[in-house]
Amino acid sequence: MTNQTDKQWAIETQDLDIYYSDFRAVKNVSLKIEPKRITSIIGPSGCGKSTVLRSFNRMNDFIPGSRVTGGIFFQGQNIYDPRIDPVQVRQRIGMVFQKPNPFPKSIYENVAWGARINNYKENLNDLVEECLVKSALWGEVKDLLQRPALSLSGGQQQRLCIARALAVKPEIILMDEPCSALDPIATLKIEDLMRELSAQYTIIIVTHNMQQAGRASDFTAYFTMDEDRAGSMIEYGVTSQVFTNPTHKSTEDYISGRFG
Amino acid sequence: MHKSISIEKDSSDSLGTAQQKLFRNNKRWSETIIKAVLTMAGIVSIFTTIGIVFELGKESFLFFSLPEVTLKDFLTGTVWQPVIGKFGVLPLVTSTMITSLFAMLVAIPLGLGAAIFLSEYAADKTRKVLKPILEILAGIPTVVYGYFALTFMTPLLRGIFGQENVEIYNMLSAGLVMGIMILPLISSMSEDALHAVPRSLRDAALGLGATKFETSIQVVFPAALSGIISAVILGISRAVGETMIVAIAAGSGPNFTFNPLKAAETMTGYIARISGGDLSYDTPDYNSIFAIGLLLFLVTLVLNMISRHISRKYREVYE
Amino acid sequence: MKNPLNLVSTTTYGRDLNLEQRQKKATIWKALFRLSTLVGVVALAILIISIVNQAFGLVAIEDTNDRNGFISTSIKEVSKTELIQLIETNLSTNRVRTLDREEPLVERSRHDLMALVETEVFKQRIVDSYSLFGSIFTPNTFRDQVAKKHPEAIVEFKSWFTPQFLQESMSKTPELAGIRTALLGSLYLILITISVAFPLGVSAAIYLEEYARQNTWLSRVIQTNIDNLAGVPSIIYGILGLTIFVRAFEPITSGRLFGYEGANGRTILAAGLTMALLILPILITNAQEAIRAVPNSLRQASYGLGATQWQTIWYHVLPYALPGILTGTILAISRALGETAPLIIVGAATYITKDPSGLFSNFTAIPIQIYNWTTRPQQEFRSIAAVAILVLMFMLLSMNAVAILWRNKIQNKR
Numbered sequence: 001m002t003n004q005t006d007k008q009w010a011i012e013t014q015d016l017d018i019y020y021s022d023f024r025a026v027k028n029v030s031l032k033i034e035p036k037r038i039t040s041i042i043g044p045s046g047c048g049k050s051t052v053l054r055s056f057n058r059m060n061d062f063i064p065g066s067r068v069t070g071g072i073f074f075q076g077q078n079i080y081d082p083r084i085d086p087v088q089v090r091q092r093i094g095m096v097f098q099k100p101n102p103f104p105k106s107i108y109e110n111v112a113w114g115a116r117i118n119n120y121k122e123n124l125n126d127l128v129e130e131c132l133v134k135s136a137l138w139g140e141v142k143d144l145l146q147r148p149a150l151s152l153s154g155g156q157q158q159r160l161c162i163a164r165a166l167a168v169k170p171e172i173i174l175m176d177e178p179c180s181a182l183d184p185i186a187t188l189k190i191e192d193l194m195r196e197l198s199a200q201y202t203i204i205i206v207t208h209n210m211q212q213a214g215r216a217s218d219f220t221a222y223f224t225m226d227e228d229r230a231g232s233m234i235e236y237g238v239t240s241q242v243f244t245n246p247t248h249k250s251t252e253d254y255i256s257g258r259f260g
Numbered sequence: 261m262h263k264s265i266s267i268e269k270d271s272s273d274s275l276g277t278a279q280q281k282l283f284r285n286n287k288r289w290s291e292t293i294i295k296a297v298l299t300m301a302g303i304v305s306i307f308t309t310i311g312i313v314f315e316l317g318k319e320s321f322l323f324f325s326l327p328e329v330t331l332k333d334f335l336t337g338t339v340w341q342p343v344i345g346k347f348g349v350l351p352l353v354t355s356t357m358i359t360s361l362f363a364m365l366v367a368i369p370l371g372l373g374a375a376i377f378l379s380e381y382a383a384d385k386t387r388k389v390l391k392p393i394l395e396i397l398a399g400i401p402t403v404v405y406g407y408f409a410l411t412f413m414t415p416l417l418r419g420i421f422g423q424e425n426v427e428i429y430n431m432l433s434a435g436l437v438m439g440i441m442i443l444p445l446i447s448s449m450s451e452d453a454l455h456a457v458p459r460s461l462r463d464a465a466l467g468l469g470a471t472k473f474e475t476s477i478q479v480v481f482p483a484a485l486s487g488i489i490s491a492v493i494l495g496i497s498r499a500v501g502e503t504m505i506v507a508i509a510a511g512s513g514p515n516f517t518f519n520p521l522k523a524a525e526t527m528t529g530y531i532a533r534i535s536g537g538d539l540s541y542d543t544p545d546y547n548s549i550f551a552i553g554l555l556l557f558l559v560t561l562v563l564n565m566i567s568r569h570i571s572r573k574y575r576e577v578y579e
Numbered sequence: 580m581k582n583p584l585n586l587v588s589t590t591t592y593g594r595d596l597n598l599e600q601r602q603k604k605a606t607i608w609k610a611l612f613r614l615s616t617l618v619g620v621v622a623l624a625i626l627i628i629s630i631v632n633q634a635f636g637l638v639a640i641e642d643t644n645d646r647n648g649f650i651s652t653s654i655k656e657v658s659k660t661e662l663i664q665l666i667e668t669n670l671s672t673n674r675v676r677t678l679d680r681e682e683p684l685v686e687r688s689r690h691d692l693m694a695l696v697e698t699e700v701f702k703q704r705i706v707d708s709y710s711l712f713g714s715i716f717t718p719n720t721f722r723d724q725v726a727k728k729h730p731e732a733i734v735e736f737k738s739w740f741t742p743q744f745l746q747e748s749m750s751k752t753p754e755l756a757g758i759r760t761a762l763l764g765s766l767y768l769i770l771i772t773i774s775v776a777f778p779l780g781v782s783a784a785i786y787l788e789e790y791a792r793q794n795t796w797l798s799r800v801i802q803t804n805i806d807n808l809a810g811v812p813s814i815i816y817g818i819l820g821l822t823i824f825v826r827a828f829e830p831i832t833s834g835r836l837f838g839y840e841g842a843n844g845r846t847i848l849a850a851g852l853t854m855a856l857l858i859l860p861i862l863i864t865n866a867q868e869a870i871r872a873v874p875n876s877l878r879q880a881s882y883g884l885g886a887t888q889w890q891t892i893w894y895h896v897l898p899y900a901l902p903g904i905l906t907g908t909i910l911a912i913s914r915a916l917g918e919t920a921p922l923i924i925v926g927a928a929t930y931i932t933k934d935p936s937g938l939f940s941n942f943t944a945i946p947i948q949i950y951n952w953t954t955r956p957q958q959e960f961r962s963i964a965a966v967a968i969l970v971l972m973f974m975l976l977s978m979n980a981v982a983i984l985w986r987n988k989i990q991n992k993r
Contacts, residue, residue: 101463104461
């Protein structure tokens with residue numbers, strides 16, 4: 001267990017292995033995420049980046065046969081402790097997905113729903129406005145709140161999904177390649193948004209886009225795949241360091257585009 | 261879906277005349293004949309519909325041309341006794357509605373519950389066992405259900421509510437068993453609708469810290485609603501058109517009552533009884549079958565069309 | 580969950596997520612959903628059990644003609660010659676001749692002769708019967724009941740499901756009744772239905788899938804039409820069959836056109852044609868699916884060699900789709916086997932002892948028999964209805980099992 005007087009990491013993993021039945025998908029990840037910063041996870045396809053991300057909010061629980069050894073600590077508590085309800089974990093640690101997936105409901109309802117089921121007692125209208133403002137969407141939709149969410153453009157939908165995640169007041173926001181389905185302009189908007197949000201929330205983003213990782217994140221973790229097809233983290237550090245002066249050759253190759 | 265392609269041998273190709281003769285062999289001519297034959301086969305189905313509409317219409321017209329019968333009395337009269345010239349269809353209609361109502365009271369909650377369980381909760385192994393069982397339930401002939409209603413359900417009801425209160429033939433017994441028969445239909449169509457909702461929606465809801473129940477009911481279910489409603493309407497249509505269960509267990513003889521514990525003949529039961537007996541053509545009894553059949557046909561047709569329309573037009577666009 | 584641990588948190592709202600109550604609610608509803616599914620399973624089980632319950636059980640047997648008037652010892656001690664004598668003296672000459680023609684009395688087994696004497700001379704009849712579970716758990720209730728009402732009767736266990744059931748024809752006495760006529764009727768019916776519906780249905784499916792792809796007005800009308808017809812209640816098909824095949828086509832269906840002296844159009848032919856119309860939509864839809872499943876690359880290969888459309892269909896598409904079409908047909912047949920309502924309207928006879936002899940005979944079918952026997956008041960008729968149901972279900976289950984297993988085999992191979 002971590003020493004409580006130490007600085008609290010937003011998330012800390014210790015020798016994390018993730019298995020799908022007997023297959024070890026991720027091995028030996030020990031990583032400390034700085035709170036209220038943007039951390040990006042990069043690496044070639046298939047080396048477990050999304051798997052690691054989804055283990056942070058226990059979304060992997062829904063895949064039959066998945067299990068975790070080692071620990072994942074959220075503010076010092078192991079979120080895989082059997083006494084903890086994963087539903088609670090997911091309220092604290094939110095997620096934005098690769099393809100925008102708003103509910104087929106109105107824009108208002110998309111944002112309000114999460115708060116509603118989580119027993120939010122105060123004014124929903126204010127909450128919805130606050131979240132849409134924080135996700136830089138309010139100006140575009142403030143008169144259209146009852147319109148179906150699916151009538152928005154791709155970039156708008158993704159910002160709506162961010163607003164939706166904010167509405168349940170998480171402390172950490174996980175983003176699984178949030179811009180891969182968006183055009184470059186929408187992508188930049190989201191990156192600006194991430195920067196603003198990181199003042200209040202810890203952001204962990206998995207991305208395929210190296211340039212994005214380079215320009216948008218504070219810390220970067222580089223993953224790669226071994227011969228046993230298990231992903232592991234090779235390098236982790238301040239982004240500028242990892243990009244200009246990587247310790248491993250594999251990292252350098254990936255960053256300079258020699259593969260991946 | 262592919263487009264049909266017909267290959268025609270161009271007669272001005274560069275093959276020698278002998279070889280041209282070899283390949284031409286009247287292909288086009290026989291092709292046309294075959295196509296005509298097959299088209300006729302397709303058209304047979306149209307003749308069936310025309311036949312149904314025409315025959316029902318013609319005989320109903322004869323029925324309504326009878327001096328004793330007026331359309332108004334037919335639709336609003338509460339007594340059906342041809343012997344004394346009373347042709348009010350309401351007793352048959354109310355009986356059909358009551359039996360169908362009880363059928364849906366059973367089939368909808370249980371069918372939807374089963375659909376949600378199989379689609380959202382059940383493990384693969386469980387689903388592989390339970391689905392075939394429900395399919396068997398769907399394949400049981402209705403006459404067997406009728407037997408079941410008369411020999412099991414009715415004595416059960418009489419035991420529960422008392423023999424003085426429940427007649428040997430009654431609408432409740434038939435309705436409940438009809439519900440069991442329709443349950444698999446609603447369950448399987450609803451499950452398909454639920455299953456079609458993309459995983460990403462569930463992930464989104466769960467990611468917000470919702471329980472599986474909240475996700476299933478507040479996100480997945482509404483997203484699949486059009487398919488589910490379409491299934492329910494189809495179930496109602498099935499209940500209205502069902503014959504054997506009500507013919508065996510609901511009673512013979514029209515009876516205008518709202519008490520489900522009493523015997524009352526349904527529209528389908530009436531048609532079965534009259535045509536199963538001695539039937540002389542062109543009597544009021546004979547013609548009445550068609551009038552009631554026409555009513556039945558129209559009701560089920562409208563229900564089926566609404567069901568299909570809903571499922572097609574309001575199919576949720578998720579992406 | 581026991582002793583839930585709460586996550587520490589630095590944000591405010593989130594303190595009370597009402598999680599415990601929500602989880603409780605979630606658990607209750609999950610149980611309700613599971614229960615709903617099980618109701619279906621339980622209903623099926625109860626259905627089967629109640630049928631089996633009726634098909635076996637204790638019965639009370641009594642001689643209508645007290646056997647003591649004929650023999651002085653137990654029938655087991657009566658010699659063969661005496662048995663034959665009893666038969667010849669007490670039955671009409673016609674009857675004896677019929678029996679002898681079926682199999683000469685002298686050549687029959689002792690067991691056979693005893694059965695004959697008991698049934699026809701003593702006129703042994705079942706006067707009361709009991710359910711299977713009653714017979715197992717509370718047999719004495721039955722025995723007491725019998726002792727009161729039929730003091731002379733013997734109580735023994737009977738399986739209503741006997742080989743004789745399949746061999747005998749209808750009778751007014753339940754224990755003598757059999758399903759032979761109905762079985763043959765159903766089989767004849769299916770034969771006619773298939774010979775009409777299969778070619779027609781497959782042709783229509785080929786038309787819709789191979790020729791009509793231009794989405795013309797005609798093909799759309801036909802397709803919608805078929806969808807609508809699939810949902811029409813079966814009783815309407817019966818009415819259609821009545822007016823068209825039984826009445827309008829009477830010269831054909833009664834056979835008079837062909838020189839038979841048919842009385843009316845309520846024949847197997849009319850019924851078969853009606854059922855053909857009934858299953859046509861299902862058959863067409865299934866065949867369409869099978870044809871749709873044929874990979875386009877197969878067609879392209881054929882066309883690429885210069886084959887015509889029909890040649891492609893006949894030599895490549897149909898053979899590939901045939902297993903799927905056949906399984907769909909089997910499923911359509913099993914639907915037709917269980918249909919009752921159209922047959923009633925078209926005039927299936929409810930009491931008929933002659934086996935169907937051709938296209939133009941009056942007929943009955945298994946579901947009609949079940950219907951008829953179920954609606955009789957006597958308990959014993961319920962029992963043979965139950966047996967008939969078992970026979971029908973067996974036929975249906977085997978057909979469906981064959982179809983489904985075959986379909987799986989094809990799917991796995993491909």
